[in-house]
Amino acid sequence: MAARCSPGICLSVIFAAMIALVAPSQLVVEWRRGDSPQIAELFRRRPTGADLRNLESSLENACRIGQLVRPWMQWARFVIFEDAGDNAVLGRGGWFFYRPAVEYLVEPWSPEGEQAQGNVFDAIVSFRDDLAKRGIRLLVMPAPNKASVYSEMLARRAGGEGGPVNTATRDVLARLRRAGIEILDLFEVYERAKRTAGSPAYYLAQDSHWSPEGMELAAEAAAKRLLELGWVEKGSTKYQTRPAPVQRYGDVLRMIRAPQVERLFEPQRMNCTQVVDVETGRLYADDANSPVLVLGDSFLRIFERDAPGSGGFVAHLARHLGFSVSSVVSDGGASTLVRQQLARRPALVKGKRAVVWEFVERDLRFGTEGWQQVPLPPAD
Amino acid sequence: MMRHRAGCLRSVFFGVLSLSVSCAKKPDTGADLQVTSLGSVEVTAELLEIPGEIRNDPMYDYAHVMQYRVLAVHRGQVGKDVIYVGQYNPAKPRDAAADARAGRIGGNLRQFRAGDVHRMAMEVPIDDHYMGGIINRYFGQTEEPVYWALWTNRAAR
Numbered sequence: 377m378a379a380r381c382s383p384g385i386c387l388s389v390i391f392a393a394m395i396a397l398v399a400p401s402q403l404v405v406e407w408r409r410g411d412s413p414q415i416a417e418l419f420r421r422r423p424t425g426a427d428l429r430n431l432e433s434s435l436e437n438a439c440r441i442g443q444l445v446r447p448w449m450q451w452a453r454f455v456i457f458e459d460a461g462d463n464a465v466l467g468r469g470g471w472f473f474y475r476p477a478v479e480y481l482v483e484p485w486s487p488e489g490e491q492a493q494g495n496v497f498d499a500i501v502s503f504r505d506d507l508a509k510r511g512i513r514l515l516v517m518p519a520p521n522k523a524s525v526y527s528e529m530l531a532r533r534a535g536g537e538g539g540p541v542n543t544a545t546r547d548v549l550a551r552l553r554r555a556g557i558e559i560l561d562l563f564e565v566y567e568r569a570k571r572t573a574g575s576p577a578y579y580l581a582q583d584s585h586w587s588p589e590g591m592e593l594a595a596e597a598a599a600k601r602l603l604e605l606g607w608v609e610k611g612s613t614k615y616q617t618r619p620a621p622v623q624r625y626g627d628v629l630r631m632i633r634a635p636q637v638e639r640l641f642e643p644q645r646m647n648c649t650q651v652v653d654v655e656t657g658r659l660y661a662d663d664a665n666s667p668v669l670v671l672g673d674s675f676l677r678i679f680e681r682d683a684p685g686s687g688g689f690v691a692h693l694a695r696h697l698g699f700s701v702s703s704v705v706s707d708g709g710a711s712t713l714v715r716q717q718l719a720r721r722p723a724l725v726k727g728k729r730a731v732v733w734e735f736v737e738r739d740l741r742f743g744t745e746g747w748q749q750v751p752l753p754p755a756d
Numbered sequence: 757m758m759r760h761r762a763g764c765l766r767s768v769f770f771g772v773l774s775l776s777v778s779c780a781k782k783p784d785t786g787a788d789l790q791v792t793s794l795g796s797v798e799v800t801a802e803l804l805e806i807p808g809e810i811r812n813d814p815m816y817d818y819a820h821v822m823q824y825r826v827l828a829v830h831r832g833q834v835g836k837d838v839i840y841v842g843q844y845n846p847a848k849p850r851d852a853a854a855d856a857r858a859g860r861i862g863g864n865l866r867q868f869r870a871g872d873v874h875r876m877a878m879e880v881p882i883d884d885h886y887m888g889g890i891i892n893r894y895f896g897q898t899e900e901p902v903y904w905a906l907w908t909n910r911a912a913r
Contacts, residue, residue: 425809437812631815633814681857705888706890707816707888707889708813709816713818713891716890719895
């Protein structure tokens, strides 16, 4: 009589075999490539937290079976459970949200409690003071998380009157205002704009960033504020816009890292416009000698350095100001990295009268390398 | 009979020995067409330290600044023994790290390990050649310029 095993034992054996298969197969892959086994690193390095995390991440990235199986598993999880993975959250109507931005919105946190790498207030105030010593004014412009502006697309019950902007964000902005920091409140700008009937979406459905319309609204508001404050005067350069539609998948959808999931959606179409100098007919370009310097993250990169080019916040700010500006963009690094970049190149602040500093709202909590104080080198 | 068997064993032994010697790899200098031509500076250097955790962010790609000891300068000028080099997206093998933002970078190095020796083609300073997030945990500790690694190959010590 043939031996019979229970389904439970069979499943356990299959599961154990699947787990056991990964390590030897990876050893074979590395051996065929002529590399030493990566897992041997575990015994070569001092087992510090950072070393172990680096090794774990390196093993995860290099695992051949993982690379083959992960997209299909992700696809299955998405189709069956609508689970968009570790980095994305599927909202309503095909809208995707970046998970850390959602965590920022729904988890309680206090800027006072998370100061491992500096403090947001001290960093902003000391930067403002450093600039003031050079006669430069600072306009701080937090770019709202998409989940803060379009919470109703995250969950039906989340969208209430006045929006569910994280109270910690409101507290930080209020405290910065009390410290005399000039803030451009884009939360209010979008809230007002959304109330207009037939208003377009100010954020992209598949992306974590603003849409061309949302970006233009922010650029117009920033220019208006700079001019109203009298920090700069309107320039005489005439710019015009020309349509440059772009079609691509958004960054949050791509972050699922499963082409099978991407194929379930149409690439998003964006009605971008490029900024052109009327006199020269050339596309907008930065001017290092401009009185205005713009610092920021990927919200400045999108449409400006990415396709279509010369069609992002920086170009449209220049259009509204009537003169070229200069910019420093540090992807995912507007809390600390962009100021370090500026400190390495102090010539960039020479001759400036105003600095516009954009950072994404979630950076208040999750900013890369925290909110370190970065002193500007003394002026010549 | 015994003498014949010993002769055979000796022949096999010397055969294997000579085969091993002829197949033994020459010390890997890490030189290839790219590392010897890209950038303005080319060095062989030992990776002394990867400070802190390498950020493996699905949303953003960063350059991480690492500390190297220069063992040999092949091209260009390097003023110090210890230099700081920005490696783009170091969680990835070099041949998979390049993208539109970083431009042409690459090499045969698969992972960064302190103590390993690399042959690198570089530019300096990093800010003139790469506009993106730079995680520099030596910031404020040194005034030395940061190099930008274009091509990174494994090399023997």
